[in-house]
Amino acid sequence: MSSNLKELIYQFNEVLLPRVNMYIEYFNAVSKMKKMAEDIKYVTESIENFQTICTLLGYPHHYSLFISQRELDLLFKDFHGNEDEVKQIIDNFYIARFDDMYIKEKFLKRWEQATILSRRLKIIRESISCFEQQLYFTAIPVLFSQLEGMVADGYNHKGRMSSKQLKQYILDLLNAEDSSFKAQLSKFYTNTILVGFEHNEPIDSFLSRHAIMHGADVEYGTKQNYIKLLLFFDLIYERIIEKQRERENL
Template structure:
């Protein structure tokens, strides 16, 4: 091991260690803040970039987050659809139809389908209010053990914008709320950005819940 360390630039090792430290310092607050804006990271975003996105969320730079994630998923949606469809073959037709709806501007349909499939991957436990979040936490705990990805689960283990009780007075049109969508209370959510947010949640649970 010592021989291996000697082959690596000490400055590179130092930057890497600093990056890990910064990630750990802000991860608890950072992932919750990202989720408060409706965004969830996936397995293809690098650790350094994740840290940067969390810092943007902590600093309340919503415009940057909306622009970044919208462009990110605009260019990668089809590729990620293929990955999720192969991983969850029993859901593939639904997911492919949801992406088709998104690409054709049918954002009410795509948002609803993305949300339902994200919940399905979590055995119907994803969207719980504060009182019932314990069921989701127990489900995750049974799967995760000491897995590194468990640190990411704080994004869904806490009640946030997506699964809070729906109140139109507390939500603007760019905030996606599952209760409002699935119970027909919100009739203004059919926007591209909300469909992207729902898709980001689907990719998150597909990438990380199954790795626990």
């Protein structure tokens, strides 16, 4: 073997080959990272889509409610593409997750520390107690009333508060929501909670505050409706607390 050939082989083995291997490893790593990024994007989009659907169905997204891709896959493993089936799957998910202990741990404990709710706690506790006893027809109107009272306290509102004023306050709070769900939340409030009614006529909402409080809706008492209202109550509570902090920092 000539010395030139030996030198070339040496150069290849000692210099070029390590570099080739390095580049191969680099491209493999890049490929893996790209695949990982695609997987993360898929998971993120799947979870965000799930949260969006939940919000559209009246379950405002809550920070405590983490769901993994594996849970999501299991949740929809037998899904056949039916819209009513999606609603049933999501209802079942929330009903299973929101048991008595979950509500006490994730919601009531925080509310008990809040000055703004201190004079309302005995009423809120009774609402939750009714929920625990499956007395949803009682639990829901009680929580609705405290939602409005909390908003009045949050804005230091004095005197009569019209429906228009309440709507303005709540939309103001929802518009301060720093999330991609802002539009859906506002839509849920205006198109579900604020829906009007006429006695002895079909009600175009499963959770119309007006129809419930004025006795037109006699079908609202479900566990999922209480959970939806509870989530909305907590969302508004959090926005009020944030506004108070902002005012304190001015």
